[in-house]
Amino acid sequence: xxxxxxxxxxxxxxxxxxxxxxxxxxxxxxxxxxxxxxxxxxxxxxxxxxxxxxxxxxxxxxxxxxxxxxxxxxxxxxxxxxxxxxxxxxxxxxxxxxxxxxxxxxxxxxxxxxxxxxxxxxxxxxxxx
Numbered sequence: 001x002x003x004x005x006x007x008x009x010x011x012x013x014x015x016x017x018x019x020x021x022x023x024x025x026x027x028x029x030x031x032x033x034x035x036x037x038x039x040x041x042x043x044x045x046x047x048x049x050x051x052x053x054x055x056x057x058x059x060x061x062x063x064x065x066x067x068x069x070x071x072x073x074x075x076x077x078x079x080x081x082x083x084x085x086x087x088x089x090x091x092x093x094x095x096x097x098x099x100x101x102x103x104x105x106x107x108x109x110x111x112x113x114x115x116x117x118x119x120x121x122x123x124x125x126x127x128x129x
Contacts, residue, residue, distance in 0.1 A: 003078045007119070011076050011083060011112060014119050019069040027057035035113055035120040042126040064103075066095030071108070081114035089126070105129045 003011075014033055021029035031053035034040065039048045040056060047056045061067075074087040091103040106128045113122040 001080055003076065003083060007078070007083070008076055010119050011085065012074065014112070014121070015071060015074065015085070015087070018121070019071065022057050022060060023067050023069060025058070025061040025065075027054040027061065030054070030057040033121055034124070035115050035122050038121050039123045040121075041124070043128075064093065066093055067103070068092040068094055068100065078112070083112040083119070085110040085112060 018030060018033040020026075021033065031050045034050070034053055036050055037048070038050075038053065039046050040053055041047075047053050068091070070090040070092060071087045072090075074085065076083055076085045078084060085108070087108050089104075089106045089108055091106070092100045093103050094100045106126050109125045109127060111122040112119050114120075
């Protein structure tokens with residue numbers, strides 16, 4: 001069965017919760033956007049499982065306070081309890097009364113899985129431009 005409008009809205013909400021959590025320093029909340037066995041790959045390193053994901057998010061926020069993940073051109077495909085998502089990323093640095101600066105651009109390549117009725121990232125990879 002193709003994804004419903006509700007599925008698509010839930011996946012967009014997942015994407016927003018992911019961005020807001022990592023930018024605000026909510027490491028546990030960010031890790032919770034992944035399945036328990038989920039993986040995140042960035043910069044050639046893969047972090048797997050809730051504990052490793054939370055540690056990555058805490059370290060990222062310590063290194064990049066004031067970050068803003070801005071995503072667009074989101075494309076979601078799927079069927080049943082499985083989906084893929086692709087989108088573009090702009091990572092901005094804000095704070096200290098200075099204008100926001102662009103840190104990097106990239107794209108995300110994702111697989112998603114419905115876990116106990118809720119969409120989660122099964123895998124998320126950052127592919128830098």
